[in-house]
Amino acid sequence: MPARSRRSAVAIVAAALLMTVGLTGCAGDSDDGRIHVVASTNVWGSVAEAVAGPDAEVTSIIDDPSADPHSYESSPADAAAVIDADLVVFNGGGYDEFIEKILDSEPDKPTIEAFAALASSDATDSHEGHDNSSVNEHVWYDMPTVQAVAEQIADKLADLDPDRAADFHSRAASFAGQLYGVTAITAQIATQHPGAPVVQSEPIAYYLLQAAGAQDVTPQDLENAIEEGTDPSPNAVAQTRDLLASSSVRALLWNSQTQDKLTEEFRKVAQDNGIPVVAVSETLPEGTDFATWQTDNAQHLADALGQPR
Template identity: 55%
Template sequence: MRSSMKFRTAAALAAASITAAVALTACGSSSPKDDGITVVASTNVWGDVAQAVAGDKLKVTSIINEPSADPHSFEATPAQAAKITDASLVVYNGGGYDQFVTDILGSTNKDQKTVNAYDLLDGGIHAGETAGESHDGHTHGAVNEHVWFDIPTVEAVVNSVADQLGALDPDNAAAYKDNAAAYGTQLAGITTITDSIAKAHAGTPVAQTEPIAHYLLEAAELEDATPEEFTSAIEDGNDPAPAAIAATRQLLAGKEAKALVYNIQTQDKVTQDMRATAEQASVPVVEVTETLPEGLDYIQWQTQTAKSLAQALDAQ
């Protein structure tokens, strides 16, 4: 089950029983290593982003590295839980996506430094909320926890990591700030691509098998024409209603959607059928993932994804 509403609590119980410290290996011979400063990220996505800020001063450890792992239902081992509880800084997605981290952090009384990416979405107005929660009588149903596709949020994470590392390691604070600024320039390159898509294809309807690339489509000013009943069911690990399947299939078979954004990490018979329908109708398929593909860093990954989307739409 891929539902972010059905979280595991085993990780929290495991974390509560951890008493032994787990030391992480830091590269180089700088003061962060000597001071025992450790940084842990929930997934290799946020691990790669944090590592870009840490540079050669620290080594960031990512709990989830395998492309097949699903952060929604991931259960940390006792050793992994210990890495999180003992870390000087924990960088994670939040919003219910990597709930195992929230559970582990909540099982201790330690005052740890953390960076929660979801809390930084839209300038931090969603701090403390889980995707879909109600606030002041308004339910944020349109809010999506896959915030690594939202470049402003990623830049906010980068700056927050720099601030936190600077507080932990004042001697290298300037280096962390410089690394963050350089990374921001690289992120701007991705925005340039999505801006070009918006300029050429604003309002163009596309379809998704899951709402993972929500923020990418939003930045490109594209219309996600997929029935919410379809994408929500797929994300939750359920079979969509026949009417939702038929409507989505028609979007592709009738070429109403100009591209299909396809999550290759959580395929099933229904999504595979949608891909086959798109290919039969010559609708381009844009592949996306939830964790870093092997051999790519975050900038390369997101640049490649944005370019693939642009090429798919330009081919129409």
């Protein structure tokens, strides 16, 4: 997927300096005898940590909440970390292409691609009025896929360290139990607010909305333009603004990591008209883990849709 022009550039030089000290010092350092896992982002890093526990070391290349994986450019330290890792976990689907480029030179490296594990049976279904001919790549919002990835991580770690296989699989099962908390909330939303119309500043929460039975009414032209890094048409912008200024939508899902003049305008229009704004993101906020983060996301959507109209 092309990098989007409206996104701020990642501070690559600073990241490279930090990672030279941090990443190369841990990935591939076998002095402690532990398996070393490298994840493309802290989203998948947190999933890996939930399964690995103290028995493996997990490093996330992108762990800055303000960084954008779409436009991230890898450093030599990143490449060294991937090459030295025992296992690499990444999103795939064109989302974190910097990892795939590094892996091109490491065809035998053990890897897990989340996009390939897409487990949602209705993942390719279309929203009403939307043409989703290409499956949404933000698969960490799809809990069945996340559970499948966790199980694959347990399997791979068990292959690498058979003596701790039972521990890895036990942690994967515990993690799956935490994910049930997320699906319980989305199931409740689907029951209490079926077909609730919402707008997204960017279609990253596609699978969350599917699970919640919500209807994304964002103009397709706007979503396409944002995904492709082009300027949306004035008509698409006007349609979105009108939706947010009316009482016909129940919430705005707003990507807090890709703020620009247009998305800020949408947020303000929503707030001015009493439309709840649900902030979503592409990497974990500081001080949380995957299950807590996704539970909060689902609950925030439930709270927004539960507000009086």
